[in-house]
Amino acid sequence: MSDAVDSESLLSRASELIDRAVAAGADAADAVVVRGHSRSVTVRLGKVEGTEASESDDFSLRVFVGKRVASVSANPGFDLKLLAERAVAMAKASPEDPFSSLADPSDLAKDWPELELFDPSEVSADQLTEAALATEAAAVGYGGITNSGGGGASAGMGGLVLATSHGFSGSYKASRFGRSVSVIAGEGTKMERDYDFDSRLYYADLRDAADIGIGAAERAVKRLNPRQVPTAKDVTVVYDPRVARGIAGHIAGAINGASVARKTSFLRDRMGKQVLKSGLFVTDDPLVVRGSSSRPFDGEGVRGERLVMIEDGILNHWFLSTSTARELGLSTNGRGVRGGTAVNPASTNFALEPGDVSPEDLIRSIGTGFYVTELIGQGVNMVTGEYSRGASGFWIENGELTFPVSEVTIASNLKDMFMRITPADDIDRKFGVAAPTLAIEGMTLAGK
Incomplete structure (x- = not known):
């Protein structure tokens, strides 16, 4: 059976489940199928250590009875009538929720663009094994x-099938291929x-296995014989793009409406105010063709658009x-994501936009500082913004990376x-959260 036919079958089953829920007494309902099919191979020292394959189509039904809501989940093969009746009975016994409801019909996607999220390439277990072995061999063979x-x-492959009682019906799927190695x-x-690793929607876009292996080896060898540096205040810390994505992720977390509603974000009272340095922009775009986190509609059937979340340092959205929007007295912007039986807001293709200076010139302009390549620990308090992380990387002296550094802590407030x-200017947009090399002044470094 083709995937297109299979998606139609799942949509039909989801629609029938909604009809059953309405017949059982629901005022409104939606049904979603979260799809996931995957195959992976792991190797170590030239031998296959494990292979894994999984396939799932997980159904969730959400029903509304007045202002009461309940959700239930099931695997394929469940009895539609029993599941619908169970959900409605649970809703009737639940406390009222003044904010939960289906998306307003005027917000629903009527059509959507082709985002080219699915690569139909069939990659066999033998091909995965060959790639894993080649990646490791290139790394281990490095001096x-x-x-x-x-x-x-x-x-x-993953995907979403969604149907609602107020007329929305849609599905999409996205492929994912990856290679990685640790040495x-x-x-x-x-x-x-x-x-080092790579992850892409299209198989042909993956970095060469040997390139990934050599990249991992080079990074490991450069870290040999690290030193501690003295404790210092007012240090300029430069984040390698791989760890700079974590800084972008903190921005995304702080401007999540759910955190604002729960009062667990240190930016909860900063809408319309400056939160980044002037000249900085943060964007989020669910409609990027072949984007890592693109989607034609969100988990509620709402089509999102590109948003400039932070413009010239000012928080916009x-x-x-x-x-979440109703709790805050606002309107959804199509960032709802299904997680189990819940719908919560989240970013899509999120980017802290680049500047106009090369990383080499940025480092050169600093003179002395600390270039971070790895962070350790979870010392970030999103309620207060307090930030303290173990770190390793390289010392910057006379505008150049010199010796490796480890066992230090960097701290400040976000x-x-x-x-x-x-x-x-070196942003790589292949990940769902993207950021270029970042320099941050005025941090404290705790060393020896």
Whole structure:
């Protein structure tokens, strides 16, 4: 059976489930099928360590009886009538929720563009094994590498089938392919580990296996013989793009409407005010063709549009689903995401937009500072903005990366950090959260 036919079958079943819920006493309902099919291979030291394959179509039904709501989940093969009756009975026994409801009909997507999210390439287990072995072999064969943490390759597909009682019906699917490897350089107490990976929607877009392996090896070898540096205040910290995505992720978390409604965001009272340095822009776009986190409509059937979340440093938008928007007295902007039986807002293709200086020139302009390549621990308080992370990387001296550094802690407050960001021009938009190299002034470094 083709996937197109299969999606039609799932939509038909979801629509029938809604009809059953309405017949059982629901005022409104929606049904969603979250799809996931994947295959992966892991190897270590030239031998296959594991293979895994999974396939699931998980149904969720959400029903509304007045201002009461309930959700239930089931695997394929369930009895439609029993599931619908159970959901309605649960809703009738639930407390009232003044904010939960289906999206307003005027917000629903009527049509959507072709985003090219699905690559039909069939990748066999043998091909995955070959790629995983080749990635690891390139890494282990690099001078200075003494052991392997393992390599892997994967291929999969995920998607969403959604039907609602007020007329929405739609589905989409997205493929995903990946390669990764982790290796160790050095020996005894002087070992250092690092990794590299790639993840793409289209198989042909994946980085070459050998390139990934060599990238991981180079990073590990460069970390050998690290030093501690003295404790210092007012240090300029430069975030490698791989860890700079974490800073962008903190921005995304702080402007999530759910966090604002719960009063767990340190930016909850900053709408319309400056939250980043002037000249900085943050965007979110669910309609990027072949975008890592693109989607033609959200988990409620609402089509989102590209938003400039932060413009010239000024906060313009929260991420909003229908219920979160109503709680805040606003309208959804199509950022609802299904998570189990709940719908919560989240970013799509989120980017802290680049500046106009190369990372080399940015580092050169700093003179002395700390270039971070890895962060350790979870020392970020999103309620207060307090930030403290273990870190390793390289010391910057005379505008150049010099010796490796480890066992230090960098600290500040995200509110201050956001106002001191200087971005380079090297953004890589292949990930759902993207950021270029970032320099942040005025941080505290705790060392020896």
